Amino acid sequence: MGQPTDPLVAANRFGLGPRPGELARIAADPRGHVEAQLADPTAARLTAPDLMASDRAMREARAAERVRQAERARAAEAGPAAGGKTPPGPAATPVPAMAGNPMPAMAAGPAPAMMAPGKPPAAAKPPLPIEAEIFRREQIARLARFCETATPLLERLVLFWSNHFAVSETKGNPVRVTVGAMEREAIRPHVLGRFADMLKAVETHPAMLVYLDNNQSIGPQSLNGRNSKRGLNENLAREIMELHTLGVAGGYAQTDVTALARVLTGWTFANPDEDDFHGGRFTFAPGRHEPGTHQVVGRSYPENGHAQGLAVLDDLARHPATARHLAFKLARHFVDDQPPAELVDRLARVWRDSDGDLAAVTRALVTAPEAWRAEARKLRAPIEFVVAMQRAIGRPADVGVANGALVALGQPTWAPPGPDGWSDEAAAWASPAGLSTRLDLAVQFARHAGDLEPAQLAADLWGAALPEPTRVAIRRAESRQQGIALVFASPEFQRR
Structure with missing residues (x-):
């Protein structure tokens, strides 16, 4: 592939592909078009009346599951002799109407066609289970934003950071109903903010806590740990270091992973079955937290409850290895599988000098000469x-x-x-x-x-x-x- 023109770089490398007429509109100043998208730090936010906050989504999903469990129990108790049948799978539960847009068509399917005389009506399409409906609404809102946005650079950043902090809906319903909300609540508000703020928002989000099992992690010497068979889970701590911050060659050891896992014990969310108002929200459980001072990557962090973990994340966010790791990933994503070393060095330097200001780092990327003259090989x-x-x-x-x-x-x-x-x-x-x-x-x-x-x-x-x-x-x-x-x-x- 040859070297692309500036308008093509603006629309494709730093965008999501041109819409009709877009290439002509930006042709006079394609670089200015890209830079202008960094002016509004709130432009990546995505809200809609039919999208649930993560905590509400968890509460609604658990309420629906309790209803299904009760129905299965009643069917099992009735038994075959009484005509009871165990449902073959989870029954659909109506989705609560959201202010301004209950989206009835999505739940019930398209309107039925006119029937021919004498022809019996077709069976109505059953509504989706609430978990599937919440997930579908998030997909619709996300895709519509990608396809219609006037700031495609920001949407590319959303894709990049959501993939960097990857979670999978296949983990189960608690993640399925919160994965879209995590992108809206923890990623989008920070794509032009400080990386440390995004990091803390992601690592305290229920979707990430469930996906990497931190809600099950209990400090061995905590109040609960001394009376429980469950113990420490290192999944979240390991991925924070290996993937989210320092990188696999970032200079940490297994002892650091274990220490960070101890620091993060007690990071969980309120049980939706026990709290109808706060259920699904991040909470700190002191009874699960491993007490004491812990040393992570050469620094000691005294006991300070939830703030102990936040202090570690702040330091990991500004660590030179994190700057290098993420500078390389950004350059690889936008420019080339093997990005120029000079570009990576420059982005890492801006990261360190700006204390992880993602707007400054992104501006350095989109103004880099290497980014505009690289061949279209991605x-x-x-x-x-x-x-x-x-x-x-x-x-x-x-x-x-x-x-x-x-x-x-x-x-x-x-x-x-x-x-x-x-x-x-x-x-x-x-x-x-x-x-x-x-x-x-x-x-x-x-x-x-x-x-x-x-x-x-x-x-x-x-x-x-x-x-x-x-x-x-x-x-x-x-x-x-x-x-x-x-x-x-x-x-x-x-x-x-």
Whole structure:
């Protein structure tokens, strides 16, 4: 791939792919267009009346599960002789109406078609269980923001940081109903703020506490530990050091992991079964906390309850190894799988000098000469590929189509294979099967393009920069749909 023009860098490397007319609008000052997106630190926030806060989502989900448990118990007690049947799976529980937008169509499905005379009505589509409905609403809001945003750089940052602090909805319902809220509550408010604030917001979020089992961790010498068979769980402490801050080569030892795990004992959330108001919110449980002074990465932290752990996170956030680790990850994500060493050094220096100010670090990235002259070798991850197609078409985001495509491409929403998230390297997505699936999806998405002309679509995506072989292939397409499929399947569209 050749060196892209500045408008293409702005729209693809630092964006999510151009919407119709966007390339022409930013052509006069593409670098200014990117920098201008850093002006409003609140622009990445996402709120909607139909989205639940994480604590409410946990309370509603647990209430629904208690209802289902009671129904199963009654059915089992009735027995076959009384005609009782054990439900084959979790019954759907109505989702509470949210202020301003109860979203009835989503729960009940589309309106029934007119019936032919004498034909019995089709069975009504049952409502989704509350856990699935909460998750679906989060998916819809997220995809719509990606496809419609005027600040795509910020959405790219949301994708990056959510993957950096990866959790998976496959862990179970407590994570499934809070994973979208975690992105909204702990990631989005801080993408242009201080990394230390994002770190603390993430590590105290119920989704992360459940995903990495810290809600089950009990200090051996704590009040509860001396009377419990459960003990220390090091999952959260290990991933904080290995993935979230210092990096695997960050200079820590196993003794540091164990010490941090002791510091984090007692970090949990209020039980939704016991607290109808605060259930699902982060709380500190003194009875589970390992008492005493603990030494982590060469520093001693005296007993100070919950604040002891916050102090450790503050120091890890400003550690030079953290600056280096995250500077490399940012440069790799945006520029190249093997980013220029000078760029990584510069970002790490800005990180240290600014005390982890992510707006300053991002500004250093988007103004770096290396970022604008690098060849377009980064393969779009599946979410980037799908969003780029929907943005190019310029039609409302279709979450059903998008979810099917992401599953087919091996990147289902909020379901990474592990705490290290999805790979950021091209080789992970460039398998023959993966590329073949992209071709199939290009054809599928072309069907949603309406009366869009392939030549106009190509102009919206590349202007005059489209290589001649691809231009000729599009022009020779046998149909409008085939021409659009060729646009989406082209090598130029796959890379950023």
